[in-house]
Amino acid sequence: MTPALRTGILFALLLLAADQASKWWILEVVRLPEVRNIPVVMLGPLGLDLTMVWNRGVTFGLFSGEGSWNHLILAALALVVAGFLLRWLARAETRLVTYALGAVIGGAVANVIDRVRFGAVVDFVDAHAWGWHWYVFNLADAAIVCGVLALVADALIRPETQRKEAP
Known part of the structure; x- marks a missing residue:
């Protein structure tokens, strides 16, 4: 196991645990659905x-469906993507990429757990400004978005001279 893979998986597991703990707190302690x-x-x-929202789709509620298999298909798709990201993680060249991939993987798996347990993702953070509300989200969603933004920034900013040559 490469050091990047070990670090990224550990970061993913920490994010997954924090996300699941926050959702447990929202559902069982705060009892937000009530x-x-x-x-x-x-x-x-x-x-x-x-604000309690059961998200049956993916990002921003896209592809939400009420079919009995919809949540399982979305969960399986997220696991396939996480598998590809793990392969990338094993070859990560920088700490930024390692942590960014760990964030995306941890967030994706955390939301898969929700889909399997509840048939939907538990979303509860409602940020708003000047009367405009962003989509309600959770810690896993925030980790995915931050991870993707970090990967895009790395691709746009890191000088070509710092990238490994392809074999």
Whole structure:
């Protein structure tokens, strides 16, 4: 096992555990499905609420369907993508890429766990500003988005001279 693979998997597992712990807290302690909405922070026009949403699709609710197999198909697709990302992780050239891939893998697997357990992903963070609400999300979603942004930044910013030559 390469050092990058070991580090990335450990980071993915830490994110997965934090995500699942936050969802347990939302469902079992806060009991957000019963409460529906809890305002948390309001700083002028900026706010953060806890709002319960069962996301049956993928990012931004795309491909949401009510079919009995829809959540399992989406879960299987996420696992296939995570498998390809693990292969990339084993050859990661920088710490940024290692942690970014770990974030995407950990977030994807965390949401797969939700799909298998509940048939949907538990989303609960509702950020808003000036009356405009972003899509409700969770820690796994944030990890995926940050990981993808880091991978894009690496691809755009890292000088070509720092990249390994293809064999």
